[in-house]
Amino acid sequence: MTQVFKDDRTYILGDPELEFIGSKQKLAQWRYRKFGPAWISIGRKIIYLGRDLNSWLEENRTVPKRHLDHNPCMPIKSTDNNSQ
Numbered sequence: 001m002t003q004v005f006k007d008d009r010t011y012i013l014g015d016p017e018l019e020f021i022g023s024k025q026k027l028a029q030w031r032y033r034k035f036g037p038a039w040i041s042i043g044r045k046i047i048y049l050g051r052d053l054n055s056w057l058e059e060n061r062t063v064p065k066r067h068l069d070h071n072p073c074m075p076i077k078s079t080d081n082n083s084q
Helices: 016-020 024-032 050-059
Strands: 010-012 040-042 045-049
Touching: 010 050, 045 050
Parallel strands: none
Antiparallel strands: 010 045, 040 045
């Protein structure tokens, strides 16, 4: 698992590290829609735990399913000997 954030640290809105995930406005939209990393609300203060941020990043990680032996932008050359 990739550790982008320190697991034992808390992050509050305005911390520059959170900009890696999104702007304050984007994070606010996600909280409103109940999307994004888990958060803790204490009054009007929003806190993110480092381990929750890392977990959310890992859950949203995309792994390619297969390796292409050719450039996907180029047509595949036919191996048919009859085509001339």
